[in-house]
Amino acid sequence: MGWYRVVGVISGTSMDGVDVAVADLTVRGDTIDLVPVRHAQIPYPDDLRDALTAALPPGDCSAETLCKLDTAVGQAFAEAVVAVGAEGADLVASLGQTLFHWVDGGRCLGTLQLGQPAWIAEATGLPVVADLRARDVAAGGHGAPLALVLDRLLLSDPDTPTAALNLGGIANITVLTPNSPAIAFDTGPGNALLDAAAQSRLGTSHDVDGAHAATGTVREDLLGVLLRDPYYAAPPPKSTGKELFNGTYLDAALARVGPVADAELLATLVALTATTVADACRRHDVKKVVASGGGVHNTALLSALRTALDPVPLSTTDDLGLPVDAKEAYLAALLGFLTWSGIAVDPATGAAGPRLLGSITPGTRPVSPPDPVGGNPRRLRIVVPQPLGGVHART
Numbered sequence: 001m002g003w004y005r006v007v008g009v010i011s012g013t014s015m016d017g018v019d020v021a022v023a024d025l026t027v028r029g030d031t032i033d034l035v036p037v038r039h040a041q042i043p044y045p046d047d048l049r050d051a052l053t054a055a056l057p058p059g060d061c062s063a064e065t066l067c068k069l070d071t072a073v074g075q076a077f078a079e080a081v082v083a084v085g086a087e088g089a090d091l092v093a094s095l096g097q098t099l100f101h102w103v104d105g106g107r108c109l110g111t112l113q114l115g116q117p118a119w120i121a122e123a124t125g126l127p128v129v130a131d132l133r134a135r136d137v138a139a140g141g142h143g144a145p146l147a148l149v150l151d152r153l154l155l156s157d158p159d160t161p162t163a164a165l166n167l168g169g170i171a172n173i174t175v176l177t178p179n180s181p182a183i184a185f186d187t188g189p190g191n192a193l194l195d196a197a198a199q200s201r202l203g204t205s206h207d208v209d210g211a212h213a214a215t216g217t218v219r220e221d222l223l224g225v226l227l228r229d230p231y232y233a234a235p236p237p238k239s240t241g242k243e244l245f246n247g248t249y250l251d252a253a254l255a256r257v258g259p260v261a262d263a264e265l266l267a268t269l270v271a272l273t274a275t276t277v278a279d280a281c282r283r284h285d286v287k288k289v290v291a292s293g294g295g296v297h298n299t300a301l302l303s304a305l306r307t308a309l310d311p312v313p314l315s316t317t318d319d320l321g322l323p324v325d326a327k328e329a330y331l332a333a334l335l336g337f338l339t340w341s342g343i344a345v346d347p348a349t350g351a352a353g354p355r356l357l358g359s360i361t362p363g364t365r366p367v368s369p370p371d372p373v374g375g376n377p378r379r380l381r382i383v384v385p386q387p388l389g390g391v392h393a394r395t
Helices: 045-057 062-086 117-124 132-137 146-156 192-202 208-214 219-228 247-255 262-283 299-309 324-340 388-393
Strands: 004-009 017-028 029-043 093-103 107-114 126-128 162-167 170-176 183-189 288-292 315-316 359-361 379-384
Touching: 004 062, 004 359, 017 062, 017 093, 017 219, 017 324, 029 045, 029 062, 029 324, 029 359, 045 062, 045 093, 045 247, 045 388, 062 093, 062 107, 093 183, 093 324, 117 126, 126 324, 146 162, 146 170, 146 183, 146 262, 146 324, 146 379, 162 262, 183 192, 183 262, 192 208, 192 247, 192 262, 208 299, 219 247, 219 262, 247 315, 299 315
Parallel strands: 004 093, 029 379, 093 126, 162 288, 288 315
Antiparallel strands: 004 017, 017 029, 093 107, 126 359, 162 170, 170 183
């Protein structure tokens, strides 16, 4: 097949902005070639970010509010795609903004991503592959994390048990073990509780570079309370979100211990993320960890992770040619490309087998995907130099 240019777009559980990545992709035999063309993060307007945060549990969200947020996020995504540049692209793939992830009794019963794709299609004239999680949930999976689709291809056939770690609002890992099925699951909070603490104690959206956390000492009593949450002991597949790990949850934990200073709180939450990630890796005998996501820039968190994982080495996807800040946006592009190419995927979140993910909103032209690709690609290769994308790449 020829090259296709895909714009991937997502806003993660940190809700700090819209991540956009432009990728050129093609399939050659059992290998998908991906060229990272460019990427950016476009911050949400303050009022939209505040409204999204207020709509999260335990906050209330009326039908009116939900409609307004779905529209505003769709418009923000459209503006971000246009700002980064969709010229010559074939399609846009949107993972949306998760507002609610419905998990009960260890099963995911539903998931809701905002960002009406019609706004993106109208602004760009391109078809949009969106709502990529719902089909996996309908098939019995958790719909999250979907990162295994990229991780299994990028880290194909590892010679030792390897974990791909994403440090977003929620942390998740993909575990790839030679001669065993891959698994992926949320380990617990990544930045979610850290950001909640920064907002309540510092009046900022996050602890920049982990500067405050680095000056504090871990409160072992509080850490013990937090680690007793049953989520951590539950077996995969499993997923979670800010429905559980939010400011109210943190307040309840703090009420069970004596006063905790700001730096102590942030240091303890860093230790919580590092400990739960490391424990999850140890349970699966991981010997190597490759990290990505915004949490990589928290130097206190990264240092704590290295200590908790020792002697397991920790590297980042930058070393593989995939920017740590844009991995999830490139994941969105890859997922859209796979659906567009007729390739079903199994993210190993518990679904009853591979599925074509997502729904397609037409652009200005009739929807005309390529003939379905035969076979099942097994590798993802990050390549340079950049080929031309879009219609120019196919002429």
